[in-house]
Amino acid sequence: MRRTVPLTITFIVGTGLILSVFFPPFETVGEDFSLFFDIIAVFAFFLGGGNLLRVHGTRIQKKRRDWGYSFITVAGFFLMLAAGLFKLWNPGGITADVTAPGSLFQLMYNWVFNPLGATMYALLAFYVASASYRAFRAKNSDATILLVAAFIILLGRTPLGFYATSWIPDSFSLLQIPNLAIWVMTSPNLAGQRAIMIGIALGVVSMSLRLILGVERTHLGVEE
């Protein structure tokens, strides 16, 4: 019951979606299944929120180390949740768009969620610079190729790259750094990306077949 039913559901849903591609009358089945997937995925967000509350609630209740930060997490969670679900300060009321200008949800998105997310990623610029210092040492031919390619791309997107090679005549315009950067992106980079994509596609197809046919069962956890 605990393993057979999930395996049967996976088989029916997976096979149904594949067959819907080949049989046009069942095309809507594929669309419906995708929509059902979206609805279940929203419940996965609810599950994530519930789990967050459980983890941080336990930390607050037992006053574990740094429990004050857990309180911040829970407070931020409830404030954003209330702002979104009850559409607080929303000029149009409960029936208006949740992201309407002036609503608390939109204000918190613009002034809390967005700045925090953008700065978190911006912080990575410093760590990427640190990593590039270590990676960009031409220790062997492979590292040198990587270094040159990255350098061309970086220079090609800056005014320096344009001014440094703008004197090169049109008959050799490929050697102008901006053109060279475009060429690297659309030729060797494309070839490498394509080889990786083909490899990934084959991996996804084989893994999908294993899941649909019930060969792969690790996502169901250990036998009880």
Next chain:
Amino acid sequence: MEGSKRLSAIILAVVIALFLVSWIVKGLAISDSGAALWFSVRDAFFITLAAFLTLAILSFLYKDNPYYKFAEHLFVGVSAAYWMCVGFWSTIVGNLFPNISESLSGYFDVPYKGFNPFYFIPLILGIMLLMRLSARAGWMSRWALAWIVGTTSGLNLIRYLRTDFISQVSNTFVPLLVDWKGVGPFFSDLSLSASGQFTMTLANWVIFVGVFTGLIYFFFSKEHKGFFGAASRVGIWVLMITFGASFGYTVMGRVSLLVGRLTYLFRDWLGLIS
């Protein structure tokens, strides 16, 4: 230890004082532009809050500290609630309610599409997914998980075969002689112009050979020796160029985000640059 706590308390007091000063100064600046009092106070608060949260995250560059932890934990809570709300309004209210309840559709002012009993399947499976939070009924979440896995597998199998396999292989078979008019014209017009015949031909050769040698590198069922080894070596070079280009793009993306945050601090908050 006592001195460290006192120093932390002094720093916290200074930060709070700076926040209040910034809030007041920004509020006065906004009200000078003709905005109503409530909007001046509200907007000044949020502008200052965003600036302080930005600085709190950037303070991690010095070392891990309570201000960074505050911002980090706030981000976790806010982002979890954000996605929950977006999912609720866009999918539950937008797609589920119009198919199962006329009264709920009316309450949320979304067009009712008629009763469809099949929409109880995702509703029941979604509730079963939430059973994961219960120790005794956690096994029920596997049914919903099975639906997610089945849908992902079914969709991805076709999608990846079509877009990432068949179309990519098809696009690799490109003409290896572009705009060919004979050997004579080819050599007489030979140049390294970015849009010239030689460059286009070279690009197609690089794509064709690069994809095949790249795939040979990923083929581990045969030992990489002889011709196969040489091709694999070329494949590594192609992949190194790809990784270098991706790395360069990543650096640029991150730096542009950083520039965006610094622009916010110096223009929108402090007003030092126009």
